[in-house]
Amino acid sequence: MNSAIPDSIVRHDGQPAHGRYAGRIARFDWTGLAERRSWLWRRLHHKRWHYVGLGDERVFIGLAIVDVGWTCTAFAYLFDRQRRHLLADWSQDGLPGLQAQVSDAPLAEARACFRGPGARLELRHQSDDSLLLHVRTRTLRIEAQLDLEAMAPPLLAVGPIEGGIAHATQKTTALAVLGWAEAEGRRFDLDGAWAAVDASNGLLARNTAWRWASAHRPDVGFNLQQGYFGNQENVLWLDGRPIALGAAHFDFDAARPLDPWHVRTDDGLLDLVFTPEGARAEDRNLLVAASHYIQPIGSFAGTVRAAPGAPLREVRDLLGVTEDHRSKW
Structure with a gap:
C-alpha cells in the first residue's frame, strides 16, 4: 500500500493516478483527464455517493x-439485531442538484445531503474533524457524530x-x-458503536455489477469488492494498519442470500465465513434504469493475516x- 497520497486523482499527464494509497485526499476531481467525452456522456456516467454503515451488538444502521x-436516490435503514428485524427501511428518489448534493470532498469538507417529502438526510464535516450525521424520515431519526481525528x-x-x-473511492475503517x-418508538444509544464511511466518485459504465463485503472494529476491519473495480479497493486493517489484499472471491447462493457466505482473497490473507442475521433488499425496474440489490447484515468469523506466512x-x-448488486444506471 502506497503511503504517498497523490495531490490529485488525475496526474499532470492527464492520466488517472491508478493505485492504492493509505491516507486522505482533499477531493475527487476528474477535470484534468486526457480522455475526453461529451458533456452529455459525463453527465450520464458520473456517479458519486456517500455511504455510512454503523452498529453495535444491538443494531446496524446503513444509509x-x-x-x-x-x-438521485437515498436510503436509510435500522436493523434490530436482537429481533432480527428491520425497524425502519426508507428510500426515496429525487432530482440531482435540487434534492440531493454529494460533494467531491470525501472526508474533510465533505457534505452530502438529500431533501424530499417528509425526509432530510445530511452528512457534513465539522471543524473538530468529525462527521455530523443527521437523519429525519417518517420512520427513522438519527443524530450522530463520527470521529475522523x-x-x-x-x-x-x-x-x-x-x-x-475511471473510479476513485475513499474508505475508512472503524x-x-x-x-x-430512534425507530418504532424505541431509542438506541449509539455511544460506543463503530462506523465506516465509503465516499466514491467515478465515470462508470452504464451496466455495473459487484459483490461487496465490509466490516470494522478497532482491532480488525476490511473492505472487499468483486466486480467492476477489480481488486483495487480490497484492504485489511489490522490494529489500524492498512494492508492491500488480492482478488476477492464470494461463494454464496444468490437464490438463498441468508445462508452463510464464504469470502476469501487469493493471497491467503483473509478467509472468513459470514453468517447473515437479516437483510435489506430492493428491486427496481424503471425501463431506462434498473437495479437488483440485497445487503445482508450479520457477523464474520475466520482468520486473517498480515502477510503470506x-x-x-x-x-x-x-x-x-x-x-450483491447489479445496476443499469
Whole structure:
C-alpha cells in the first residue's frame, strides 16, 4: 500500500493516478483527464455517493446518498439485531442538484445531503474533524457524530473502469460514534458503536455489477469488492494498519442470500465465513434504469493475516455486511 497520497486523482499527464494509497485526499476531481467525452456522456456516467454503515451488538444502521447524474436516490435503514428485524427501511428518489448534493470532498469538507417529502438526510464535516450525521424520515431519526481525528489511515483507491473511464473511492475503517437513533418508538444509544464511511466518485459504465463485503472494529476491519473495480479497493486493517489484499472471491447462493457466505482473497490473507442475521433488499425496474440489490447484515468469523506466512489471527463476531448488486444506471 502506497503511503504517498497523490495531490490529485488525475496526474499532470492527464492520466488517472491508478493505485492504492493509505491516507486522505482533499477531493475527487476528474477535470484534468486526457480522455475526453461529451458533456452529455459525463453527465450520464458520473456517479458519486456517500455511504455510512454503523452498529453495535444491538443494531446496524446503513444509509447512502447517491447522485447518478440524471437522477438521485437515498436510503436509510435500522436493523434490530436482537429481533432480527428491520425497524425502519426508507428510500426515496429525487432530482440531482435540487434534492440531493454529494460533494467531491470525501472526508474533510465533505457534505452530502438529500431533501424530499417528509425526509432530510445530511452528512457534513465539522471543524473538530468529525462527521455530523443527521437523519429525519417518517420512520427513522438519527443524530450522530463520527470521529475522523483518531481514525486509522483510510484507503484511497483509483483505478480504470471497463466501459467507463475511471473510479476513485475513499474508505475508512472503524470510526468512534457518539449519538442516538430512534425507530418504532424505541431509542438506541449509539455511544460506543463503530462506523465506516465509503465516499466514491467515478465515470462508470452504464451496466455495473459487484459483490461487496465490509466490516470494522478497532482491532480488525476490511473492505472487499468483486466486480467492476477489480481488486483495487480490497484492504485489511489490522490494529489500524492498512494492508492491500488480492482478488476477492464470494461463494454464496444468490437464490438463498441468508445462508452463510464464504469470502476469501487469493493471497491467503483473509478467509472468513459470514453468517447473515437479516437483510435489506430492493428491486427496481424503471425501463431506462434498473437495479437488483440485497445487503445482508450479520457477523464474520475466520482468520486473517498480515502477510503470506505471518501468524493467523482468529476473527470472531465481527459485525458487517455483504452485498450483491447489479445496476443499469
